[in-house]
Amino acid sequence: MTDELSVKGIECFAHHGVFDFERREGQTFVVDLVLGLDTRPAAESDHLEETVNYGTLVMDVKAAVERDPVDLIETVVQRIADVCLKDRRVEWARVTLHKPDAPIDATYSDVALTITRTRGNAHD
Template sequence: MDEISVLGIECFGHHGVFDHERRDGQTFVVDLSLGLDTRPAARSDDLHDTVDYGSLVDRVTAVVTGEPVDLIETLADRVAGVCLLDSRVEWARVTVHKPSAPISARFSDVTLTITRQRTDTPAAGPGEGPR
């Protein structure tokens, strides 16, 4: 299994359990790693034979900038669901960074990393992935 990664996707979203997070929003950073067989694309040298990561980033950005959720766990699961919409993707590892999390201590980042496989059923929102 090969791996394609896109790291550091910055998006502005309104996720969080506190009113000020929902109202004011904050920057989230998403890292994606996808497991798939890239040999067909290597043989054909054709974008149609692999994951178009530019389009995928657009769909991921739409999830992060879209409907607010309370938890980054829910957000990460929705992003994984979008990644698994492409039948060539066998697994997706998603890290959501929340560097401006409302924590009173000094810190550099809060992250959550999940891995979902094709056989999993992410809790995606409407039209955002398999159920």
């Protein structure tokens, strides 16, 4: 059985997208994370080194989103999952990447992609 650690609404500014103006002007992306891990060692010891440091994780995720522009959110969301799974205590990661300002000529509230990766299907 795994516990779930969630961090929601991580705002990042990046230059991903297929269109030239997206690469040039950039836009806001928002990340939601849910990580599966066993938190009992941390609960027993009350030591941060026994669990995922979510402050460090958030900064690593922001850096992953904000570097190296790519065309597709699929590429960015996989990059985020790989960052989450670097910590061996994380058994699986569910990552949602929101692109609320996607260039769509219609009224909509959000574009989002959610993936779930486990140790066996990540780019370890």
